[in-house]
Amino acid sequence: MLKAIVIDDELYAREELNELLVETEQVQVIEQCSNAIEGLKAINTLKPDVVFLDIHMPQITGLDLLGMLDPDTMPKVVFVTAYDEYAVKAFEDNAFDYLLKPVESGRLLKTLKRINAEKLEQPNYEPITASKLELIPCSGFNRILLLAPNEIEIAMSEQTGVHLLTDKDKFTASLSLKVLEEKTDLIRCHRQHLINPTCIREIKLLDNGSAEIVTKSNHHAPVSRRYLKVIKDRFGLM
Template sequence: MLKAIIIDDELYAREELNELLVENKNVEVIAECSNAIEGLKAINSLKPDVVFLDIQMPQVTGLELLSMLDPETMPIVVFVTAYDQYAVKAFEDNALDYLLKPVDTARLNKTIKRVQLSLEKEAALPDYTPVATQQLELIPCTGFQRVLLLEPSEIEIATSEQTGVHLLTSEDKLTASLSLKVLEEKTVLIRCHRQYLINPSCIREIKFLDNGSAEIITKSNHSAPVSRRYLKLIKDRFGLA
C-alpha cells in the first residue's frame, strides 16, 4: 500500500482528496499538512511514497518546497492545482503528474497507477543517480510561531545539533527546516566539518591548530571547527599551501 502525504492550505481540499484516496484502497494517508513548512517536516520524518502537493500556498509555494527536498530521498510528487497553466512547470520540476481541482476520481486512480508503476521501475534499477537541482533562493526557518525566509548569503555558519539544524547570521541564531546535506548541495555553503557548513564569503580568519585541524572565525566572530578531513578542501578553496 502506498504511503501518502497531502499538503494543501485549504482544509476542504485536503479532506476531499483524503476521502478519494481512502476509497482507492491502495493508498494510506499518513499525514495532512496545511502549509509547505509542515509538509517539509512531515516528508523528512515520515518518508512517504508519494506527496500530493498544492502549488499555490502562502509564504512557501509547492514549487519552492519541491526544490528544498533532498533529491536522493525525494518521494514521488503529484501536484494538485486549480490552474492548468502550472502543468508544464510541474513536469519541469520533476513532478510525476498533476491533478486539477476539483479532483476527478477516475483521473486520480490513473495517477495512482502511474505512481505504483514508477515505484516498481525504481525498485528494479541497480542504482540511482539524482539529476542536478537548482540552487535555493530562500531558506525557511521556524520558531516563535513564525516562518522566516532567509537568503543563503545571510548565513555565516550552519551546524547540526541534537535540537536540529541551526543557522548563524550576523545578528541571529535560527532553526532551519532543511538538512545540512540539502544546504550543502543547494546553497553557497561548503563543508568544513561533519556537523558544520561555512559561508566562504563570511570567513575572516582561519586558525591552524597543532593537531592538523583548524578553526574558522567569521566576520561576526562566530567560530566553526575544521576537521582534518576537510582542511585540505578549505586550503585548496583559498589557494593556501
C-alpha cells in the same frame, strides 16, 4: 491522503492493486506504469509518497529500479511480487515493505498504517528543485522566517536541528545540512558544519592537523582534517 505509483508489467495485477488501494480510502494512485523506465520517469516527475513495485519485470527489474533512486529523496518502496525468495534482498536494498501476490487487504492496511505513522513523524517540506535557494525557511514561534543564504555565516547540525548563525542571531532551519550544501554557496568544513566562505575572517591551524574558522562576527566553526585541504585549495593557501 498518500500519493502512490503502481509499477507492474502485468495489466491485471496493476488494476487489481489499484482497486485495493482505492478501497482503503487512504491512497490516491496518481500513475500506473508497465515497466521500470516509465516508473523511474514517473517517480522523478510526480514525487509520490509510496511506490508499489513489482520485482519480476523484463529488462530492468524492480530491484534494479530501486538501486537507481536517490536514497535521500526516494519515496517509500513496497515490493509486490509472487516470489518471496527476494524478501531479504529487498530489505537490504532499502525497500520499506514487501507484499506477496495476491495481496490481502488486511496486510495492505498494515503497510499503509506504517507509512502514515512515519509520515506524521517528519515535517512535510516540498522538494526543492531550483538550482540555488534564494530564501531559506526557518522555524520560529508561530511563524516561518525566510533567510537569504548570504546572511548565514555558519550552518551546523545538532540534536535539536540545523541551526544557522548570522551576524545578529541564531535560527533553526527547516532544511537539512545536505540540502543547504547542495543548494547554496555554503561549503563543508566539518561533518556537522557548513561555512560561508565570504564570511571567513581567520583560519586557526591546530597542532592535530585540524583547524578552526573564525567569522567576521566572531562565530567559531571546527574544520576537520578531511576538509581543511579543500578550504586551503579554495583560497590558494599552502
